[in-house]
Amino acid sequence: MRDFNEITATEGVLKSFDSIENKRVKVLMGSIVKHLHEVVKETEPTFEEWLKAIEFLTRTGQKCDERRQEFILFSDVLGISMLIDTINNRKNNNETESTVLGPFHAPAPDIRFGDNIAHHVKGEKCLVKGKVSDINGKVIPDAIVDVWQSGPDGLYDVQKENNVVDLRGKMKTNNNGEYFFKTVKPQFYPVPTDGPVGEILNLMGRHPFRPAHIHFMIKAEGYVDLTTHVFIDGDPYLDSDTVFAVKESLIRKLNDAIDLDDNTQCKELTFDIILEKKI
């Protein structure tokens, strides 16, 4: 095209996509360009503002390494990750809702019914249990329940330098569809704020906290995989999770309990899970 101007701009760029063979790429690139042009037309950025955006994106890419994904964090704090999760996990019945995977999933050691997953942290003991079933209440034995969480210091094992696996476990449900493990009470924590996304949160006057939660990934033959969290009732950040991942249906109370193995007082949380049949 010649004579690119505010009226012809978007159409001109979209025309340059005419020879895209992959229809899906065409749809995606078309939507991205259309909306990025809309942002420019709506806000009319100065050259300096545009350059700041370029620099922000560059620094965000350069903050990423094997242990850190700053662009996923950016997607998270803008609610984009959660929107992608929601669109890809529409509920049909009473199945347990999904929420974001997050950046801290890693291979977990196999554990048995009742094992403890918190070895290298100090915290309030907490028993976690539940039942996996289908939407009609039929229990699902041998479902794989993979759990991970941060410690009372707000850090996941992979965020620490020592490379010791902790606060993770992978177990199978028993013949009654039940799972049970011991851990420490989860605590709210901040997402990493020492990078460009931290600067943006600061610029926006937003706090970086996520309410206390335990991650769950559940797989069972014949059922749709489920990635979700259980949140703790009463957490101060349930209404302002910085990554927008809270769903009312995923909040559970921490009750007082007794650990029967050693007769000590502790907390207890019950989180039953309902899976959707694969079609």
Place this chain on the structure above:
Amino acid sequence: MRDFNEITATEGVLKSFDSIENKRVKVLMGSIVKHLHEVVKETEPTFEEWLKAIEFLTRTGQKCDERRQEFILFSDVLGISMLIDTINNRKNNNETESTVLGPFHAPAPDIRFGDNIAHHVKGEKCLVKGKVSDINGKVIPDAIVDVWQSGPDGLYDVQKENNVVDLRGKMKTNNNGEYFFKTVKPQFYPVPTDGPVGEILNLMGRHPFRPAHIHFMIKAEGYVDLTTHVFIDGDPYLDSDTVFAVKESLIRKLNDAIDLDDNTQCKELTFDIILEKKI
């Protein structure tokens, strides 16, 4: 917010911007989030597509260094840089139109009327001259004319390893508002294709070429700075410049001419420039 869903998502994230003090940041972030959410809702990306986008952005940031700005290149090939340029340089009268700065501007040596700027390349000799005036034809002496271009191999000096300044010059217009320099005929060239943006162009079935041009940056006291190119008539890529920077009003013919200093045959290009008064 709790219960983030497809209906409440965008409003929920925008609500988290409530405490942004800087009004401009609020407008910019609001528009960006609204439109990125629209892209997700329109195209419903799979988790894998979202991850590919994350990886693309990460690699684009990591391709940048002191000599290379891959995010500017991405902005260029989507027409965003040109849209920003257009919005910030609306024409009021008959002043010369602007076009993109590009990533290759660098300090240039001072030259005198008639000097040659092409020292370390071989190519067809070309005389470039013109007059700088205001919108009423009043000539502007002492305007600073800063020019730069790629060589016949399609490369700017800063893209080469040897660090030798070439094909750049900075001069002042004479008492008649005229400038004049010698160089080699510019040639069309590809933008860098060995990075993520090259992959995207390839995926979109688009060529990476820019039509032949010489960059100009003109400053004169009392006038608005002008950044533009002159393009060469007949170039095969005038209608498909990969960064959308061509304007009909900036295309000039290369005519046959004689270099009077040594009586050799060469090419000649005339590019008169009209500046806008600063208000």
